[in-house]
Amino acid sequence: MGKLRSIHLIEALAWLIIAAVFFIYSFDFNQKIEIYKFGATAWPRSILLMLVLVIVGNLFYQKANGSEAQPGRVGITEDDIGEADKSVSSFLNIGSFLILPLIFAWSLKPVGFYAATPIFTALVILLLGERRPKWVLGITLFIYILIILLFMVVLNAPLPQGTVSPFYDFSAFMLRMNTQLQHLF
């Protein structure tokens, strides 16, 4: 096994699963193209074949060298948290931080940008360790007003308004305010 560890095998397995999923789904569009002999699947399947070869190459490298970086590489990742004290609460914190933006993105359609933004902003600040209520509220408001001023008032950028009441009504209120403000000038 050399320096090969279970983490390396899990990593290779994850890549192989990705390759397998893409290969299986490639049968959905396995059609001929009249003007192109190789068809629509040739390119993605060639990439998948190369990916499998590279995964094998990577495994051989890890067998000999473990997780060590190849000498002379540029842009190598530095493990800055290798010796950090990794408590459960730290993992929970980073886990929540990873999930929160996805919840925000998912909520944009029903809730809309105008209502979801201040909640998301405040939660991010809290998760990053700021606990003083005045600061959380102040910075949230500052960011919200800045973004609204720049994108809604100055640039008139169309942002998601939401589909569910009362969030949709709130977005409509914000847009009415903006229209009235634009009429003032």
Place this chain on the structure above:
Amino acid sequence: MIENFLAGSSALFGDPITILIFVFGVIGGMLFGAIPGVSMLTLAAILLPFSAGLEPAQGVMLFAVIYCTGTYGGAITAILFNIPGAPENAPTAFDGYPMTKQGRAGKAVGAAVLCSAIGGTASALLMMAATEPLAKWAIRNIGPPEIFALVFFGLAVASSVGGNTIWKGWMSVLLGLLVATIGQDPVGGINRYNFGMTDLAAGIAFVPAILGFFAVSEIFIQAEKRAFGKYNAPKLDVNFPTFLELWRYKIAVIRSILVGFFCGILPGIGATLAAFMGYGEAVRWSKNKEAFGKGNLEGVISSETANNAATGAAMIPLLALGLPGGALTAIMVAVFQFHDMEPGPLVFYNSPELIWVVFAAMFYANVSILFIGLIETKTILQLLRIPFHFLAPMILMLASIGSYIGRGLVLDVIVMFLAGMIGFLLRRSGYSIPGIVLGIILGKIGEQNFAQGMQMVHYDLVAYLSRPICALLILAGAITLGTGVYRALASNRTGANQNQ
């Protein structure tokens, strides 16, 4: 040429509205390029509908100026926060961000300002002198096989300068290429990998992918360091490099101008590949290869000179052939179409005044990078003083808007955050984020040109490789790839011997 340039200059500075638009473009491009989370593309996407109300020359000039100054602006965020404003600034972060961590941000940003201005101005001058002959040369000698060969060479270079091993470099590039296959295939228009979602039929837009892989993943990395008590605020420093320090890199600057200009001429390639190749060539020719990626000023210089040198060159295929060289030049095609015009050889004959206003504006925009850039930089560097827990939500919000605005799809915001999560995990495991992004950008271009090239030579590989430029680029790519694999295998042998 000089007469035309003077005529373009007087048209540019003879009308107060045109001057205002020019100044707006210069400052807007720099600011949007330098605000972490948004980019010049965000500004361009927002301004596109408004350009219909401008004169054709004003509209095209505005986007050309944003292109020049935004390409420079993106270097600031790459250096200060490891968040490239655009993919063409990705290699700048390789050495620029380590310099910020070492308290040398001022040197890196100062070099980026000067080299962006030099690269851009040289490119603008070359563009003015050589647009017509170069366009004629490109028509005769550059076809789909050559573009595919250059994509192959570019990907080989990208895989060799990112990731902890050549294998991880290639896995990153291949992941990017795989993501690029999502959506309609470029030859037959058949839907691929849309997993039943209609929005995915248009493919993965690269702006959300870039913002996710670079900006969001960087925020996650910094948040992780905070959670584990390992976060160190970047050190503020406003000392610019001296003239003598920069003079040492004159060869790197000249080489990067040539590399950037060559890449920029080729349709569909643009400044991104130019930056990677400029950086890759700097590593290849350096006597001190080990210093790259650890805060080497030459890395910043090579990347920033090359990407700005590509901006002028990218106008050549756009104006002479009607082929955009990147996302922003593609937006310029839309500006032409708003005014019932098509970019192409006829523009030179039908609207020479438009061409020369644009050329003059690009020249002055690049010169103004030097002056406004130096003043702006001193202010922008103060961003490092803002505590991370206040800056991060701002970047996330701006990135969300930047992703959404391009196509008006919530899916793009979801893609951005998913890319951020994946990027976070991959960066922790030593994969190359620039490699993934370059794969996404060049994937469709590569496939389309490979298919067209194969059709051109009737699927005869020998005929494909008998085209000299194509053969040369494929050979260069194969040597780059082969050298990387050879080194990896040599490491295997050394590692195996140590294990015994």
